[in-house]
Every structure is written in structure tokens, then in C-alpha cells.
Amino acid sequence: MPASLKINKRSIYFRSQNVIIAIFFENLSKNQQVSNSYIIGNAIFAVSSSFERPTWDEYFMLQAELAKLRSNCMTRHVGAVIVRNHRQIATGYNGTPPGIKNCFEGGCKRCQLRMEGKIESGASLDRCLCNHAEANAIMHCAILGIEAGSEGAILYTTFVPCLECTKMAITIGIKKMVCLDTYPETDYELIEEAGVKVITLEKTKIEYWAKKLIENYNEKLIPK
Ligand SMILES: [Zn+2]
Ligand SMILES: [Zn+2]
Numbered sequence: 001m002p003a004s005l006k007i008n009k010r011s012i013y014f015r016s017q018n019v020i021i022a023i024f025f026e027n028l029s030k031n032q033q034v035s036n037s038y039i040i041g042n043a044i045f046a047v048s049s050s051f052e053r054p055t056w057d058e059y060f061m062l063q064a065e066l067a068k069l070r071s072n073c074m075t076r077h078v079g080a081v082i083v084r085n086h087r088q089i090a091t092g093y094n095g096t097p098p099g100i101k102n103c104f105e106g107g108c109k110r111c112q113l114r115m116e117g118k119i120e121s122g123a124s125l126d127r128c129l130c131n132h133a134e135a136n137a138i139m140h141c142a143i144l145g146i147e148a149g150s151e152g153a154i155l156y157t158t159f160v161p162c163l164e165c166t167k168m169a170i171t172i173g174i175k176k177m178v179c180l181d182t183y184p185e186t187d188y189e190l191i192e193e194a195g196v197k198v199i200t201l202e203k204t205k206i207e208y209w210a211k212k213l214i215e216n217y218n219e220k221l222i223p224k
Pocket of ligand 2: 132133134135161162163164165166
């Protein structure tokens, strides 16, 4: 776990993620304020109360964002995860099927034409060889024989699913979808009829945790 430790004659300062523990060997000066402090012997232990971590929705959307990094499609990068009882049971990102040339290497003619501006956005999707991220997560369940369970599972996706993916999600028992971006092809009437809840997460929250991740990488590690 990335953490930092500072030791000087007057204090020890330890920081890990968002927990800050400072031990002062002398009385605190007037401008040193802490939320909780304990006096043991001559030392003062000060513990910060600023502990924070992502909510479940933010946590699983971050997993979908990570999956997105593996996308091999030239036109759009999407990631998806399926979650049951707060556990990730499947993952997917968009791209050509296994064993087929990657989309960015020319594996999908339709994506290539789209990139060259010869096809409009959303057109000729039936000729696209790239599997959608949600479809790949759903197929992950099929390949490994994982059920969504009687209480239903949650689909986290960096885009709202298209009509095809929505049909498959309903079929396997997805009861809630948590999304970041909207997609023009989404059938909200179908989603409503199936009794599936759709939640859109604020992108700023995901950006916040992505920044935190980088900040933690930059912190000095405690020497072993
Ligand atoms: Zn593609
Ligand atoms: Zn789709």
C-alpha cells in the first residue's frame, strides 16, 4: 500500500491512503490542530478522521474503466463488469473476438471505414466485427457458467448498453445498470418494461479516484 513516513526529533508522521497518524513528542503548538488526539506517556497520538474510499458504484465503475484500457477497437473504448452481492463475477471490453486480428490492426473493416469517415456513426453496425464490452462480460458469464442469481446482478458499463446488449442483459437477469455515458441506440422503454433500474454516475467522481490513484503512486513508499 503506498504510504509515507516522516520522522524527526519532535514527531513521527505516517500517512497511508487517507489515514494520517501523527505522533508528537512535545506539546502541540497553537496552530497545529487535529481531529482526535490521545496522550500516552509523554507522546501525543493524533489521528485524522479524513478516511475516504470509493462507494461500491464508484469502485465497480473504476473496474470497468480499467477493463476499457484493454479495448482494441479504433472507434470507441468501452469497459463493463457484472457484479453480484458486491463481487465482480465477469469483465468485458470491446473489440474483435479472440483469434481475430485486432480492430486497430485492421481486423474490422466497418470500424476502419468509420475511421476513414466513409461510414456515419451508428451506421452499418451489423457489419461490425467488434463485440461490445457488455456482450463480452455477458459471454464471460456464459463461458464460465456463472448465473446472475435469483436476486439479479448489476451491470456496470462506461456507456449505456445498446439495444442488443440490453436484450442480452435482461435475458441473463441483470436488474440494475450503472453507466457513465449515454448511447444514442439505447432503448429506455425496453429497459423500463423489463424493470431494470438505470443509474448514471457522475464522471467527476471517477476522475477524482483516478487522480487519487496517481497521487498514491507518487507518494514515497516506506522502506522495507
Ligand atoms: Zn472496432
Ligand atoms: Zn452493445
